[in-house]
Amino acid sequence: MYTNTPLIESGDLPVRKNTPVEIKNELAVAIGASTPKQLFDGMAPYLNHTLINCCQGGKDINNWVADSPVWRNAMAQIADPSQVTTVYMIHDDLRVKDQSYPNAPSNLADKFLEVFRECEERFPKLKKIVLFNRLYTGWADLDKHKEPAGWNNGWAIKWAIERYDGDVFCEGFDLWTSGQTVRSDGFQVKRNFFKKADGTFDGVHLGERGAKRIGKHMAQVVMNS
Secondary structure, eight states: OOOOOOSBTTBOSSEEESOOOOOSSOEEEEEOOHHHHHHHHHHGGGOSSEEEEOOOTTOOGGGSSSSOHHHHHHHTTOSOGGGOOEEEEOOOOTTOSOTTSTTHHHHHHHHHHHHHHHHHHHOTTOOEEEEEOOOOOTTOSSGGGSTTHHHHHHHHHHHHHHHOOSSSEEEEEOOOOSTTOOOTTSOOOOGGGGBOTTSOBOSSSOOHHHHHHHHHHHHHHHHHO
């Protein structure tokens, strides 16, 4: 059973809102940008249900809050939206220039709520929303990805679920670590997980091995929750 390291002593991920329900013949959809696409590809083989990965590179949360080409491309991959019972998501707001700005995670939480509402409208039989926060971003090359972006992301998820006033069951899981530090639950993200097969490294996009390792962990925590 998955146990999670709290972000602080008084805060804990995973967090939940509403009562979980048993979902049969589950069809899940994943939304997010490029690194989420890698992670959900790594997660899919270990799930006991079908996952349609609709993540699109370079499209952050601002592209998913309203009708847009991103949503049209995603919906084109789903034969029958009424069959979708679960949405998985990893999102961030890359338009924020200063991630240390005090309101950055709160503003991101509000955008998560907009995406929740968008999902409710597009998937009429939606029963569950599952969020994962960003991985540690301290090794990132670009300023827009660097810490505290990953740290803020976890708080945004926690607050979004707490603020949510809809009927869909929501839960969030923590993927953030302090660098390579092994958490008390045994979860670890190694720097070399971000090294691609061609030897390149940007601290954001994962290599195949890293995506599979973390994706397997994600599937385990979902199925054991």
